Amino acid sequence: MSQSLILKNPLDMHLHLREGEVLESVFPYTYQGFVGGVVMPNLSTPISNAHLALEYYNTLKALCADFTPLITIYLTPKLSIQELHQIKSLGFKILKLYPKGATTNSQDGMSEILAPQTLEVLSEAEKLEMILSIHAESGGYSLDREFEFLPIIAQIAQTFPKLKIIIEHLSDHRSIELLNRYDNVFATLTLHHITLCLDDLLGGGLNPHLFCKPILKSPKDRDALLELALSAHPKVSFGSDSAPHLASKKLSNPASAGIFSAPLLLEQLCELFEKHQALENLQAFVSDNAVRNYGLTFEKVREVKIQKISQKLPQAISLSNDQIIPLNAGKEISWSMI
Ligand code: DOR
Ligand code: ZN
Numbered sequence: 512m513s514q515s516l517i518l519k520n521p522l523d524m525h526l527h528l529r530e531g532e533v534l535e536s537v538f539p540y541t542y543q544g545f546v547g548g549v550v551m552p553n554l555s556t557p558i559s560n561a562h563l564a565l566e567y568y569n570t571l572k573a574l575c576a577d578f579t580p581l582i583t584i585y586l587t588p589k590l591s592i593q594e595l596h597q598i599k600s601l602g603f604k605i606l607k608l609y610p611k612g613a614t615t616n617s618q619d620g621m622s623e624i625l626a627p628q629t630l631e632v633l634s635e636a637e638k639l640e641m642i643l644s645i646h647a648e649s650g651g652y653s654l655d656r657e658f659e660f661l662p663i664i665a666q667i668a669q670t671f672p673k674l675k676i677i678i679e680h681l682s683d684h685r686s687i688e689l690l691n692r693y694d695n696v697f698a699t700l701t702l703h704h705i706t707l708c709l710d711d712l713l714g715g716g717l718n719p720h721l722f723c724k725p726i727l728k729s730p731k732d733r734d735a736l737l738e739l740a741l742s743a744h745p746k747v748s749f750g751s752d753s754a755p756h757l758a759s760k761k762l763s764n765p766a767s768a769g770i771f772s773a774p775l776l777l778e779q780l781c782e783l784f785e786k787h788q789a790l791e792n793l794q795a796f797v798s799d800n801a802v803r804n805y806g807l808t809f810e811k812v813r814e815v816k817i818q819k820i821s822q823k824l825p826q827a828i829s830l831s832n833d834q835i836i837p838l839n840a841g842k843e844i845s846w847s848m849i
Contacts, residue, residue, distance in 0.1 A: 513818050513819040513820060514818070514819040515816055515817065515818040515819065515849075516781060516790060516793075516816070516817050516818075517814045517815065517816050517817075518777060518793065518794060518797060518798065518814070518815045518817065519794065519798060519812050519813070519814055519815075520546045520547075520798045520802070520809055520812055520813055521544055521545045521546060521777055521797045521798050521815055522545055522546065522547050522548055522748070522749070522797060522798050522801045522802070522807075523541060523545045523547075523548035523549070523749065523750060523751050523753070523776070524548060524549045524677075524699050524748045524749060524750035524801050524805070525548075525549050525551065525644075525679055525680060525699045525701070525750025525751065525752050526541060526548050526549065526550060526551065526750070526751050526752065526753045526754075526773070527550075527551045527553070527752070527753060527754040527755065527769070528541070528550050528551075528571065528580075529554065529755060530554050530555070530570075532830055532831065533755055533757075533830070533835070534570075534571075534574070535574065536755075536828055536830055536835070537753070537755045537771070537773055537828065537835065538571070538574055538575065538578075539575075540753075540773035540774045540775075540776075541578070541753070541773050541776075542575040542577065542578040543848065544776065544777045544815055544848055545578070545776075545777075546577070546578065546579060546809065546813045547578060547579030547580065547581060547807075547809075548578075548579075548580065548581065548750075549581045549583060549605060549644070549699075549750065550567070550571065550580045550581065550582050550583065551583055551607060552564075552567075552582065552583045552584060552585035552607055553585065553607075553609065553614075553615055553616035553617065554567070554616065555616065557585035557587065557616065557619050558582060558583070558584060558585050559584065559585040559586075559587045559589070559590065559619065560584070560590075560594055560597075560598070561584075561594060561597040561598045561600075561601050561603070564582045564584055564598065564601065564603050565601055567580075567582055568580055568582050568603075577813075579809070581603075581604075581605060581805075581807075582603055582605075583603075583605040583606065583607040583644055584598050584603055584605065584606050584607065585607055585609065585619065585620075586606045586607060586608045586609070586620075586621060586629075586632070586643075587619050587620070587621070588621060588622075588623075588626075588628065588629070590632055592631065592632065592635050595632060595635055595636060595639065595641075596635075596639070599639045599641060604639075604640070604641045604642055605641065605642045605643075605644055605805075606636055606641055606642070606643050606644065607644045607645075607646070607679075608620070608621060608624065608643060608644065608645045608646065609621065609646045610622070610624065610646065610648060610649070610650070610660070612650065613646055613648045613650070613656075613724065614646060614648070614724040614768055615724075615754070615756075615767060615768055615769060617646070620646075624663055625663065625666060625667075630670065633667065633670075633671055633674060634671060636671075636674060637671040637673050637674035640673075640806075641674070642674075642675045642676075642677060642805060643667070643674055643675065643676045643677070644677045644679050645660075645664065645676060645677065645678060645679060646679055646680075646724075647660040647661070647663075647664060647678050647679070647681075647686070647725075648660055648724065648725055653726050654709075654726065654728060654729075656725060656726075657681075657682055657683040657685075657686055657725050658683050658685045658686070661685070661686060661689060664676060664678065664689060664696065665689065665692075665693070668689070668693040668695055668696050669693070671695075672693075672694070672695055673695065674695060675695050675697060675804070675805075676693075676695055676696050676697065677697045677698060677699060678690075678696065678697070678698040678699075679698075679699050679750065679752070680699060680700070680701050680704060680725060680750065680752045681698040681699065681700055681704070681736065681739075681747075682704045682725040682726075682727070682728055682732060682736070683725070683728055683732055684731060684732045684735035684736070686698070687735060687736075687739060690744065690746045690747070696746070697746045697747070697748075697804050698739075698746065698747050698748075699747070699748055699749065699750030699752075700736055700739065700740050700747055700748075700749060700750065701750065701751055701752045701770075701772070702749075702751060702772050702776065702779060702780065702783075702838070703721070703723065703727065703752075703770050703772060703838060704725075704727065704728075704732075704733065704736055705733065705736045705737040705739075705740045705783075706733065706737065706783065707721060707727050707733065708727050708728060708729055708730045708732070708733045709726065709727050709728060709729065710730075711727060712726070712727050719761045719762055719766045720761055720770065720836050720838070720840075721770060721838075722761070722766050722767075722768055722769075722770075723752070723754065723768050723769055723770045724768040724769075737787075740796055741784065741787050741789040741792060742789070742792060743789075743792035743793075743795035743796040743799075743800060744800075745795075745800055745803075745804075746800070746804065747796070747800060748796065748797075748800045748801035748804065748805075749780070749796050749797045749801075751772045751773065751776055752769075752770070752772070753770070753771055753772045753773040753776070754768075754769025754770060754771065755769065755771040755773075755828075755835045756769050756771070756835070757830070757833040757834070757835065758827070758833055758834045758835060758836050759833050761836065770838050771828075771835050771836065771837050771838060772837065772838040773837070774824055774825055774828075774837045774838075775822070775824055775844055777797070777815065777817060777846075777848060778817060778822070778844045778846040778847060778848060779839065779844055779846075780793060780796075780797065781793065781817050781846040782844055782845055782846055784796075785846075815848060816848070816849050817846050817847065817848050817849070818846065818847055818848075818849050819845060819846060820845075820846070820847040820849070821843055821844065821845045821846075821847070822843070822844055822847050823841060823842065823843050823844070824837055824839050824840055824841060824842050824843075824844060825837060825840065825841075826840050826841045827840065
């Protein structure tokens with residue numbers, strides 16, 4: 512018998528499922544392995560109110576009833592306290608803050624994050640025990656954008672000590688300190704930021720499929736984040752930030768930011784944790800930390816069995832008029848879900 516491992520209720524705490532044909536093509540890669548996940552709201556029409564969130568929730572449920580989509584609400588300057596209550600009463604509890612212009616479909620995001628009106632909404636979100644997910648980037652020099660954003664996180668964390676704040680796709684080793692400084696600051700980590708660095712994107716030939724926001728950083732950042740993941744730091748959970756874009760858009764100018772990492776994610780995480788003798792921490796990284804930190808409950812436990820059987824990642828996912836290229840396309844992975 513080959514070596515095997517069981518993961519209970521795996522969760523992807525940050526992913527983009529999109530809509531229409533792309534949604535239908537990419538969603539199975541996630542729901543085959545994960546029982547639920549935090550779904551991002553940056554659609555062509557941002558999910559910025561209770562009605563749109565419910566509609567999107569129902570669309571996802573119709574495609575897979577067994578998957579628990581934790582729909583996030585796109586925080587815009589227009590979000591009212593009344594709407595916030597409506598959102599919470601429908602069971603949605605995660606707000607996503609995009610700085611205006613920081614990434615894909617962020618044009619409706621926040622330009623004055625600490626404006627009094629926003630602080631009022633955050634104060635109410637704190638009372639409602641909601642969670643604030645942050646795309647933490649300034650508009651400055653690409654490699655320093657996350658670092659430059661940290662004072663804003665510190666300010667929000669201090670002002671609202673009961674509001675849980677998630678630094679999404681943490682990418683800079685200088686951000687780690689905030690997890691230890693503030694009880695209410697947490698993070699998600701992607702597979703790409705813990706395994707790749709800037710040289711993978713542009714050190715040889717330019718590889719637009721590895722272009723994402725926040726940008727891949729130095730080997731020192733990568734290694735510090737990998738350590739955080741392998742040790743399953745209690746305030747950190749896995750969030751792939753799988754962000755599919757049509758290949759034509761990845762190869763255009765300007766190229767779309769985003770890495771489609773959904774295929775064989777759990778298998779790749781097994782390979783990575785095995786390589787670093789940390790398999791015993793994978794359960795905490797892909798589920799237990801998230802369940803605890805986001806206050807989740809699942810009626811059933813789904814056991815996902817992964818066995819030491821090799822397989823290859825697809826080269827591409829075909830759509831009717833285009834394709835989507837996954838992270839590590841064509842690579843052999845030594846684990847398979849059974
Ligand atoms: O690379 C990224 N792609 N980063 C994000 O924050 C958004 C995402 C997308 O939606 O494509
Ligand atoms: Zn994202």
